Amino acid sequence: MISAQVRRRLRRKTVSPLGRALQHGDILFKGALILASLSLLGLMVGVGVMLWLRSAPMRTSAGLAFITATVWNPVGEKFGAAPFIIGTLTTSLLALIIAFPLGLFIAIFLAELCPPGLRSIVGFLVELLAAIPSVVYGLWGIFVFIPSFVIPIGEALMKSLGDPQRFPYLPIFQGPFFGASKLAAGLILAVMILPTIAAISRDVLLAVPRSQREAALALGSTQWETIWQVVLPYGLSGILGAVILGLGRALGETMAVTMVIGNVAQLSASLLSPGYTMASVIANEWGESRTPLYNAALIEIGLLLFFMSLLLNILARSLVWSVARKTPEQRA
Amino acid sequence: MTESAIVIPMRPHVTSVADVRAVVRATAEGDLETKMKLEKVSVFYKDFVAVKDVELAFYANKITAIIGPSGCGKSTLLRALNRMNDLIPGARIKGRVLLDGEDIYAPHVDVVEVRRRVGMVFQRPNPFPKSIYDNVAYGPRLYGHLKRTELDAIVEHSLRRAALWDEVKDKLGQSGMALSGGQQQRLCIARAIAVEPEVILMDEPCSALDPVATLKIEELMRQLAKEYTIIIVTHNMQQAARVSDYTAFLMTDEYGAGTLVEYGETKQVFTNPKDRRTEDYITGRFG
Amino acid sequence: MSEFNGGKELSVLPRAGKLRLKRSAIRERFRRVNNAFMLGLTGLTTVVGIVPLVWILLSVFAHGAEVISIRFLTDTFKPTSLGGGGILHALVGTGILIALASLFSVPLGVLAALYVARNPNTSLGLAVRFGTGVLSGLPSVVVGLFIYTLWVSGHGYSALAGGMALAILMLPVIVRTTEEMLRLVPKSLREASLALGAPEWKTALKVWLPAAMTGVITGLMLAVARVAGETAPLLFTALGSNNLSTALDKPIASLPLTLFKYAVDPSKLRNAQAWAIALIIVMLVLLLNVSARLIATWRSKMY
Numbered sequence: 001m002i003s004a005q006v007r008r009r010l011r012r013k014t015v016s017p018l019g020r021a022l023q024h025g026d027i028l029f030k031g032a033l034i035l036a037s038l039s040l041l042g043l044m045v046g047v048g049v050m051l052w053l054r055s056a057p058m059r060t061s062a063g064l065a066f067i068t069a070t071v072w073n074p075v076g077e078k079f080g081a082a083p084f085i086i087g088t089l090t091t092s093l094l095a096l097i098i099a100f101p102l103g104l105f106i107a108i109f110l111a112e113l114c115p116p117g118l119r120s121i122v123g124f125l126v127e128l129l130a131a132i133p134s135v136v137y138g139l140w141g142i143f144v145f146i147p148s149f150v151i152p153i154g155e156a157l158m159k160s161l162g163d164p165q166r167f168p169y170l171p172i173f174q175g176p177f178f179g180a181s182k183l184a185a186g187l188i189l190a191v192m193i194l195p196t197i198a199a200i201s202r203d204v205l206l207a208v209p210r211s212q213r214e215a216a217l218a219l220g221s222t223q224w225e226t227i228w229q230v231v232l233p234y235g236l237s238g239i240l241g242a243v244i245l246g247l248g249r250a251l252g253e254t255m256a257v258t259m260v261i262g263n264v265a266q267l268s269a270s271l272l273s274p275g276y277t278m279a280s281v282i283a284n285e286w287g288e289s290r291t292p293l294y295n296a297a298l299i300e301i302g303l304l305l306f307f308m309s310l311l312l313n314i315l316a317r318s319l320v321w322s323v324a325r326k327t328p329e330q331r332a
Numbered sequence: 333m334t335e336s337a338i339v340i341p342m343r344p345h346v347t348s349v350a351d352v353r354a355v356v357r358a359t360a361e362g363d364l365e366t367k368m369k370l371e372k373v374s375v376f377y378k379d380f381v382a383v384k385d386v387e388l389a390f391y392a393n394k395i396t397a398i399i400g401p402s403g404c405g406k407s408t409l410l411r412a413l414n415r416m417n418d419l420i421p422g423a424r425i426k427g428r429v430l431l432d433g434e435d436i437y438a439p440h441v442d443v444v445e446v447r448r449r450v451g452m453v454f455q456r457p458n459p460f461p462k463s464i465y466d467n468v469a470y471g472p473r474l475y476g477h478l479k480r481t482e483l484d485a486i487v488e489h490s491l492r493r494a495a496l497w498d499e500v501k502d503k504l505g506q507s508g509m510a511l512s513g514g515q516q517q518r519l520c521i522a523r524a525i526a527v528e529p530e531v532i533l534m535d536e537p538c539s540a541l542d543p544v545a546t547l548k549i550e551e552l553m554r555q556l557a558k559e560y561t562i563i564i565v566t567h568n569m570q571q572a573a574r575v576s577d578y579t580a581f582l583m584t585d586e587y588g589a590g591t592l593v594e595y596g597e598t599k600q601v602f603t604n605p606k607d608r609r610t611e612d613y614i615t616g617r618f619g
Numbered sequence: 620m621s622e623f624n625g626g627k628e629l630s631v632l633p634r635a636g637k638l639r640l641k642r643s644a645i646r647e648r649f650r651r652v653n654n655a656f657m658l659g660l661t662g663l664t665t666v667v668g669i670v671p672l673v674w675i676l677l678s679v680f681a682h683g684a685e686v687i688s689i690r691f692l693t694d695t696f697k698p699t700s701l702g703g704g705g706i707l708h709a710l711v712g713t714g715i716l717i718a719l720a721s722l723f724s725v726p727l728g729v730l731a732a733l734y735v736a737r738n739p740n741t742s743l744g745l746a747v748r749f750g751t752g753v754l755s756g757l758p759s760v761v762v763g764l765f766i767y768t769l770w771v772s773g774h775g776y777s778a779l780a781g782g783m784a785l786a787i788l789m790l791p792v793i794v795r796t797t798e799e800m801l802r803l804v805p806k807s808l809r810e811a812s813l814a815l816g817a818p819e820w821k822t823a824l825k826v827w828l829p830a831a832m833t834g835v836i837t838g839l840m841l842a843v844a845r846v847a848g849e850t851a852p853l854l855f856t857a858l859g860s861n862n863l864s865t866a867l868d869k870p871i872a873s874l875p876l877t878l879f880k881y882a883v884d885p886s887k888l889r890n891a892q893a894w895a896i897a898l899i900i901v902m903l904v905l906l907l908n909v910s911a912r913l914i915a916t917w918r919s920k921m922y
Binding site for chain 3: 025026028029030032033034035036037038039040041043044046047050051053054102103105106108109110112113114122124125126128129131132133134135136137138139140142143144191194198222223224225228245248249251252253254255259279282283286287298299302305306309310312313314317
């Protein structure tokens with residue numbers, strides 16, 4: 001026998017306005033979650049859309065030739081993005097050439113050799129490198145790194161490999177050299193992307209199944225042979241992904257690069273001469289752009305940067321995930 | 333445990349004249365050659381005693397099975413034979429593990445060479461994500477300086493001895509991981525053989541395979557015993573009875589450490605066990 | 620484990636049998652020496668990799684300590700002719716920008732994370748995970764340009780715009796950390812609450828989220844550390860200023876922008892001040908990172 005009081009309470013739970021509101025509350029709640037998720041996606045798309053729209057004046061006036069035009073003359077309203085694209089690629093590639101072997105070896109140390117207690121501390125230190133803001137790297141670059149490291153190395157390179165008498169066909173180390181240069185930018189970028197490559201490669205190597213290492217060791221391999229011939233090949237696609245992610249980071253670096261590269265929009269084959277990258281020209285010349293076309297040109301460079309980093313990002317992620325998903329096929 | 337002369341059992345698997353001659357020769361020489369020996373071996377993981385005071389001898393060209401309920405330290409014991417336990421941080425060993433009379437845990441022993449001489453096949457087949465050819469050639473290539481023809485010969489020889497050659501000779505370039513489970517395990521055996529070991533350890537090699545593949549591998553083991561010393565860990569008693577010449581039965585004591593309960597010729601252990609616990613295990617009263 | 624000693628006691632060459640493997644003692648020796656060498660090289664490389672970190676930290680601390688003082692932190696901008704002043708305007712500006720950015724990014728990020736944690740395998744859930752990854756890879760310049768085109772061109776440079784740009788940079792960190800923490804909370808906890816009759820939203824807000832709260836906070840800390848030093852996006856949004864201001868609809872100063880301006884200034888005084896600002900930023904970033912790490916390890920021990 002249910003008492004009247006309880007019956008009333010039960011009724012309230014199901015048909016009272018409060019009850020209905022509670023049910024609607026859940027609908028609101030779920031709606032809010034979906035809205036938030038859609039907004040996030042919308043942002044991603046929105047960035048590309050807005051940049052596309054606002055770069056219209058430049059795109060319609062020059063079309064695809066913008067990418068290959070080499071003259072950047074704001075005063076004469078002539079805009080070509082080639083010097084920046086080449087500058088970006090040069091400095092990023094230089095950074096990769098240095099950071100990849102270093103990062104790989106650090107990853108090998110962390111994943112295979114480091115005693116477990118030390119692993120988190122050392123890993124943390126490497127990741128701290130990534131936490132230092134770009135502008136601080138730039139400051140250190142101007143006043144410490146260039147004078148005490150880049151200039152000695154650059155001058156040594158200039159005097160040896162850059163001597164036009166001895167190596168007339170090797171222009172990449174020829175002078176004049178005053179410190180601010182693509183070399184400086186490449187070296188600083190190398191330090192900045194090193195933690196990315198090292199940390200992700202380490203995770204990739206740690207994901208390689210133990211059974212692979214055991215198989216190699218049980219055959220009488222040394223530890224290095226195991227790493228080099230079994231573990232690394234197994235994780236190769238993931239490591240490639242790490243490299244591409246590092247490249248993506250290097251492409252977008254703005255402040256450190258603009259503070260050490262010299263910001264001169266000329267094409268030069270020498271690493272020792274000043275240069276310009278896509279990110280740094282946007283940052284550097286934004287304040288000075290007065291005309292709509294100038295603005296649109298800079299925005300279009302931003303659009304190009306957006307596409308490049310988007311592409312690299314997607315490519316890298318799928319490569320990194322492919323190692324974790326790789327399982328030995330076992331059919332009956 | 334016992335080194336005294338053990339009468340060679342007349343194995344029901346003796347079928348060819350060569351086999352008979354081999355058995356007669358061994359009997360005439362009066363003793364079995366001890367390939368590996370455990371002298372009061374205990375294995376510790378940090379403070380936990382996994383295996384305690386085991387004394388065991390493994391005879392050359394014989395198949396010795398190590399059986400026991402799960403968790404009794406069989407695999408730990410096996411891995412002590414090729415120093416794979418070294419890979420586990422905190423693992424220690426007491427006692428001596430002798431290979432041809434030399435302690436493999438002596439301070440200046442070269443682990444890499446130990447592992448070449450004492451090969452291992454694992455519970456789950458673990459071929460490299462390389463071609464069949466490269467899987468087998470991996471070991472020999474470490475030693476370098478082999479011409480292509482010599483390498484080809486080694487690969488073919490190993491695959492034949494692993495009873496896999498006929499099935500894969502036309503697709504050596506295919507990935508080793510594309511084979512079936514039983515084939516993968518035979519590939520792993522071929523890979524292990526290619527570095528010319530003297531002992532082959534097998535850690536439950538058939539537990540991940542179907543019955544047909546299992547039988548193929550058991551047949552293979554008997555062939556392999558002619559050239560190598562085989563030591564196999566198995567939780568399948570019937571398999572041990574079918575395949576092995578000698579059987580060691582391990583069990584955990586009251587502290588959780590694995591100890592040797594009984595060791596002898598397989599026929600004797602299974603039909604006339606000396607220890608009550610062995611009898612209980614074999615008749616299925618536990619484990 | 621004595622791996623690298625040339626096997627003196629254990630014979631290197633096998634005993635008998637037809638040998639196919641052609642082994643040479645020289646090659647064997649090489650294998651082991653090469654092993655020791657390469658492994659040592661990886662250790663050396665790691666040390667070399669840490670050197671820049673130490674170098675930068677030492678430079679920042681050494682140069683920055685020379686200028687840091689209470690006056691420096693409490694005075695606002697003054698021209699060099701009057702002594703250079705301090706950075707109060709930048710401190711206040713950064714504080715306001717981070718507060719705005721957190722206000723924009725935390726609710727949005729937490730809600731999105733809740734969605735992904737509840738429905739990880741729906742197409743929207745997968746898309747959000749993908750989207751956060753993409754957003755985190757966007758160059759910050761591009762984000763700044765985006766907010767410019769979206770807002771600044773219509774409403775002018777302002778602290779609000781700066782907050783929006785920084786919020787976009789904070790979002791991926793918040794979503795990822797919050798989602799991970801939400802997933803760590805045992806499902807039984809949520810199910811218990813639901814079984815008692817609590818509606819979904821109450822369960823989420825009163826049971827699920829609080830259980831993951833330390834994770835959300837560490838996520839916020841890491842996100843702030845990420846944007847505390849960001850300069851590029853502010854160039855197109857907050858613009859920077861020499862005035863001490865709290866107005867949200869006008870340009871506003873910030874630590875990284877001021878650092879940049881002073882670093883490239885020809886005056887040595889400004890350069891020295893730039894180092895001091897770098898010191899403050901680096902300490903803030905270090906503090907946030909280390910604390911977040913410590914909290915995470917402390918928390919993981921509890922679970």
